[in-house]
Amino acid sequence: MLPFKLAYSDGYDLNLGEHVFPAIKYKLIRQKCLEEGLAAPEDFVEPPPAPDEDILRVHTREWVRKLKTGKLSARELLRLEVPYSPQLVRAFWLSAGGSTLASRLALRDACAFNLGGGFHHAYPDHGEGFCAIHDVAVALRRLQAEGPEGSGIRTALVVDLDVHHGNGTAAIFGGDPSVFTLSLHQENNYPYPKPPSDLDVGLADFTGDEEYLRRLREALENAFQKFAKENAMKLGLPEAGALRPATAGSGQASGLEVVEGEAQGSGPPKSGPPNQPEQKKSQSGRGARHSLEKPDLIFYLAGADPYKEDQLGGLALTLEGLKERDRIVIEAAKERGIPIALTFAGGYARKLEDTITIHVNTVRTARDAFLEAETSSV
Numbered sequence: 001m002l003p004f005k006l007a008y009s010d011g012y013d014l015n016l017g018e019h020v021f022p023a024i025k026y027k028l029i030r031q032k033c034l035e036e037g038l039a040a041p042e043d044f045v046e047p048p049p050a051p052d053e054d055i056l057r058v059h060t061r062e063w064v065r066k067l068k069t070g071k072l073s074a075r076e077l078l079r080l081e082v083p084y085s086p087q088l089v090r091a092f093w094l095s096a097g098g099s100t101l102a103s104r105l106a107l108r109d110a111c112a113f114n115l116g117g118g119f120h121h122a123y124p125d126h127g128e129g130f131c132a133i134h135d136v137a138v139a140l141r142r143l144q145a146e147g148p149e150g151s152g153i154r155t156a157l158v159v160d161l162d163v164h165h166g167n168g169t170a171a172i173f174g175g176d177p178s179v180f181t182l183s184l185h186q187e188n189n190y191p192y193p194k195p196p197s198d199l200d201v202g203l204a205d206f207t208g209d210e211e212y213l214r215r216l217r218e219a220l221e222n223a224f225q226k227f228a229k230e231n232a233m234k235l236g237l238p239e240a241g242a243l244r245p246a247t248a249g250s251g252q253a254s255g256l257e258v259v260e261g262e263a264q265g266s267g268p269p270k271s272g273p274p275n276q277p278e279q280k281k282s283q284s285g286r287g288a289r290h291s292l293e294k295p296d297l298i299f300y301l302a303g304a305d306p307y308k309e310d311q312l313g314g315l316a317l318t319l320e321g322l323k324e325r326d327r328i329v330i331e332a333a334k335e336r337g338i339p340i341a342l343t344f345a346g347g348y349a350r351k352l353e354d355t356i357t358i359h360v361n362t363v364r365t366a367r368d369a370f371l372e373a374e375t376s377s378v
Contacts, residue, residue: 002043003370004111006033006363007098009046012116014130015087020311020348021130023091026116028356029344029363038364045105047114050096050138057141058134058172060125067092067132080127092133095119099139099343103297104151106341107143110334111370113363118301118345120166121191128168129190136299136343137172140179143297153296154178157223157338159329161216162303162345163189163313165202170195177230180295182223184216186306186314199223205314209321212306216325220332228293298333298340302326304347304358311348322358326365334369342366 008030014023033039055064066072067089077084098114105112119131127133136158146152157180158173160166165185173179180198187202194200201219203212305313307322317325333340342362347355
């Protein structure tokens with residue numbers, strides 16, 4: 001068994017048919033984890049679709065209605081770059097539910113994965129680049145709405161190591177000191193333009209392992225320092241204050257019904273969320289959360305597309321370089337006692353098996369790191 005859980009649903013498949021985005025990869029990642037004995041069936045947990053009220057913490061009511069009714073304009077479909085279907089919409093809602101569940105499980109267990117998700121090009125009012133709903137933002141806003149006094153968080157750090165800049169992430173959290181955004185990406189690649197993250201590191205074409213890993217270490221250290229010095233001061237932590245998200249709503253996932261409620265967290269506080277994991281002491285130390293000096297949660301987007309054989313990327317990382325990349329991020333979280341949730345984002349290798357291997361290696365790297373932590377604590 002793994003020392004953490006993997007959120008997964010067969011419904012993650014976006015039903016794209018012949019497309020450069022291999023949505024079948026989610027099923028194949030699960031299959032490979034089982035075949036190699038890396039994970040057991042009980043390590044996988046089925047997420048519910050995110051409820052509409054959580055989607056509306058990030059996205060506009062108009063965009064949600066368009067997705068649910070299929071009334072997207074030709075321009076909107078062109079920007080989305082994937083064929084529309086009801087199955088596609090359900091997959092995005094499930095991915096948002098999976099990232100929310102993975103975040104909760106990370107707070108409990110120190111680490112958790114969503115095998116789907118990482119749709120970092122989605123904006124509040126439209127989709128781009130295969131991304132219609134920003135699952136990571138939905139998850140963070142839900143947990144922020146619950147707050148540290150409940151089962152949620154106050155602050156977060158998003159570490160985006162997809163080859164493409166996280167433009168949706170930057171747009172959603174821009175100007176919000178409660179979520180620090182770091183994007184390490186290929187500069188001369190999609191998207192254009194690139195709204196500023198809190199920390200952007202644009203890499204030259206064909207950047208390889210050595211340069212990439214050096215820049216990553218520097219960027220992580222810089223991000224933690226900037227968070228401690230700037231964001232905590234702006235937030236006025238640890239004193240209570242209003243966060244941008246509204247108080248939490250709840251309710252069972254509403255499937256694909258057309259939204260009739262108010263947008264973005266209106267209404268009075270409600271009861272706690274469904275399917276909430278039983279709380280226990282995190283390996284990373286629950287008492288370490290809600291600190292002035294570090295975020296309550298790291299959400300790591302471990303894209304496979306910095307790989308040298310990726311069809312949509314122009315960096316030159318090897319399989320070993322990507323494993324070291326994952327180790328650096330995971331160890332940075334573990335050493336600081338910060339829970340980490342992970343999702344896989346992009347990956348378009350010429351050989352599909354390479355994309356699957358990269359993602360499974362991320363799970364393996366996390367397993368080794370947290371099994372070592374368990375052993376050393378005995």
